[in-house]
Amino acid sequence: MSSKVWASGVCFFHYEGKGLDGLSALQDGMPLVMLCDRDKLIERTIFSGAHELGHLVLHPELFTTDGTGDGHERDYEKEAQQFAGFFLVPTDDLVYVWEAEHLHRLAPVHALILLKRVFRVSFWCLHQRIEQAGLAQVDYPRLVAGVKRLLGIRGRATMADLEPEPLAPGMLQRSTRFERLVYSAFVQEKIGVAKVAELFQIPVEEAKELTAAWMAPDHALVE
Secondary structure, three states: OOHHHHHOEEEEEOOOOOOOOEEEEEEOOEEEEEEEOOOOOHHHHHHHHHHHHHHHHHOHHHHOOOOOOOOOOOOHHHHHHHHHHHHHOOHHHHHHHHHHOOHHHOOHHHHHHHHHHHHOOOHHHHHHHHHHOOOOOOOHHHHHHHHHHHHOOOOOOOHHHOOOOOOOHHHOOOOOHHHHHHHHHHHOOOOOHHHHHHHHOOOHHHHHHHHHHHOOOOOOOOO
């Protein structure tokens, strides 16, 4: 595994559509993960970050210009999904908590909620992980029905509605390194407002307000 992967940067972009949660790329040799900025479904953002990290770790051939692979058909998305699950919920830790807290004695919906309080990931990610670890086989339709009863939901619902105890936005710990680098480049006049807007994926008018605040006499960059 290349140590460069662990020096990767993360930035957030604004996107109102569906189906685009994250992207990974190599920019001047630096692995970069880009995640959709949202103020809810934080569990989804966390999983997307781990998923894109999976591509960087497992599939370096996807980021080469020649596009050559290993000569075999591979389901890259499935591999990245599995990486994310194991990365966020390591099997040894999962088994330890499951056995130490006797979660097999509980109804699956309650066992999974207690696991969520430990691992801080999606309820449904944990459902997959307990099955992968051989801890339990849970009937999916019955589990969905149990979650709907718990949340007081009747009729059809999206998966976004079926997330017990959703994480607060503050649970997502963001690195400020990328923002600090952009700030530094701007105040050194190495980039302009338009480039700031491009890097942060925000409108130019918003970038003007942001950079004006940076240059205000009383502005102090918070680490």
